[in-house]
Amino acid sequence: MDQTATRNEVIWRALRLRCPVCGVGRQFRGLTMRKQCPHCGFFFEREVGYFTNALIVNYTITCLPILFIIAPLAYLEVFSVRVLLTAGLLIAIALPILTFPHSKALWLAFDVLIRPPTAVEFDPHPHEPE
Numbered sequence: 757m758d759q760t761a762t763r764n765e766v767i768w769r770a771l772r773l774r775c776p777v778c779g780v781g782r783q784f785r786g787l788t789m790r791k792q793c794p795h796c797g798f799f800f801e802r803e804v805g806y807f808t809n810a811l812i813v814n815y816t817i818t819c820l821p822i823l824f825i826i827a828p829l830a831y832l833e834v835f836s837v838r839v840l841l842t843a844g845l846l847i848a849i850a851l852p853i854l855t856f857p858h859s860k861a862l863w864l865a866f867d868v869l870i871r872p873p874t875a876v877e878f879d880p881h882p883h884e885p886e
């Protein structure tokens with residue numbers, strides 16, 4: 757891992773959907789995550805079932821606007837219940853889909869910050885997967 761990368765840089769790389777280790781290689785091709793970084797060879801799926809915890813990140817991202825926007829508006833009775841339920845439902849359906857790649861990238865970035873990659877997690881000859 758780039759030892760000079762700060763926490764903010766690693767998170768910024770994730771938000772740009774770049775490799776958290778080198779910051780150059782793209783993690784996704786469309787909505788499909790690559791197996792490894794095409795630049796440094798870092799394997800993104802660090803173990804079997806690795807991205808299951810990305811669901812927690814996705815769920816958190818989805819809940820935040822409901823918790824901090826919809827719920828206060830409901831409490832203040834600014835809009836009707838029907839409008840707020842519709843807005844909440846649209847957020848609950850659309851946001852997980854829209855933030856799917858970023859959820860996985862952020863999960864990977866958090867994990868790389870806590871548990872830096874070892875040499876065995878890199879392909880010595882990175883290539884562009886088909």
Ligand SMILES: [Zn+2]
Binds near residue numbers: 776778793795798
């Ligand atoms: Zn990389």
